[in-house]
Amino acid sequence: MSDQSTTGPRSRVLTRAIERVPAKRVPFVKQSFIALLIALSAVLSVTTPWLMVTDAPVMWAGVVLAVAALGFAELIARGHVSLRWELLIPGSGFVAVGMLRHGTGDSRSVFLNIVILAIVWMASRPGRGHVVFAMIGSLVTLLMPFLFDPSGPPSSEVVRLALSLMVYGTLAVAVNELARQAELRLTLSQARRRAVQGELDRAAVVQQSLLPPDASTLPASFSVYGACVPARTVGGDFFDWYPTDDGIAITLGDVMGKGVGAGMIAAAVRSVIRSSADEPDPAAALRRASAGVETGADIETQFTTCFHARIGMDGVIHWADAGHGLAVLRRADGRVERLRSLNLPIGIGSEWTTFTTQAQAGDTLICVSDGVLDLYDDELEAVNRFEDLVRRTPGAAEIVQSIANTAGAEERPDDVTVMAATFEPARTSQPRA
Incomplete structure (x- = not known):
């Protein structure tokens, strides 16, 4: 198996230049x-x-x-x-x-x-x-x-x-x-x-530690890459992957808002979903996450859009989408299929449906946060332009790198997160790098 790695999450504090008299x-x-x-x-x-x-x-x-x-x-x-x-x-x-x-x-x-x-x-x-x-x-x-x-x-x-x-x-x-x-x-x-910035820096380190390590622990049939570029020191986006009994599980979520509050909820949702590793039904994992962050306090609703999928060694993808709507399957021949769902986000909805899609050798599952759409000038055409990028970029690593580079090169109003997993069963018998 060729080397599998992840583009590490990068945090950049954006500051505006203020003209001062020296x-x-x-x-x-x-x-x-x-x-x-x-x-x-x-x-x-x-x-x-x-x-x-x-x-x-x-x-x-x-x-x-x-x-x-x-x-x-x-x-x-x-x-x-x-x-x-x-x-x-x-x-x-x-x-x-x-x-x-x-x-x-x-x-x-x-x-x-x-x-x-x-x-x-x-x-x-x-x-x-x-x-x-x-x-x-x-x-x-x-x-x-x-x-x-x-x-x-x-x-x-x-x-x-x-x-x-x-x-x-x-x-x-x-x-x-x-x-x-x-x-x-x-x-x-x-x-x-300085004290607040110190707390934010420590929170950013903690949040970064919650992101998955490199993909070397995953089965050889999968190449998985991801990147998260927060708009602030601490962001509300997260992604995760881990091996399962029959393949891998991947998750990408986006908490409403930015900053420490959103980062805390992101950590909670991510942890509950990861604790559902023994649950083969992605919708059931979302229900556990919803119960895990539910509160009886009279506060403003904080919702989380989330995409969670389990990919088997046979290429069968079981997935559930909690109001996210930004996952696509790029076929090996370049066709792009949207994975659509009408289910509501965590914090608003209460029931989610598991869907099934068959992946073939060379197919890549890509999921991004809505911050990726902000990278494009034309908001109405942002989804189509994102799909064009996926269509003309064959490799999972190249897709992730391209989006991460664009996000890191300019000021952004929102966190940018991308994750891509390619199904490559031909690599199963090859030695791990």
């Missing part, structure tokens, strides 16, 4: 707004008659400083300067706003509020120390005009500046606390996500 690019983006507002303020002060310019050189020096800080942020973005020097940028923003304020009327300047951007930038960084840095920066902004006018502020201006510093300090504390809480929530969320 960490090194963040300072440039933040400073862009500050530099733009400072430059725009200076231009408006020069061109608008109701705005004043009290010290043009200092005002334009503030603009130059803001633009220079933007250039420094670009060096960080390009990797020429380490990100740890980021705080120099909002620090220069405090100085630039202070110079703009002095150059546009000191206490009468309408542009002082630009400093809030630098405060939020500084205070939003983790650590209480950044609140102190934000307050020092605010103090520099407020006192910058007096660097150019040593006469000092009047008493009323001192009170106003003290009140402004208190307001900015309160803002810094609030922003820092909000940032700290957001960081804690993010850390907790990431920890939970």
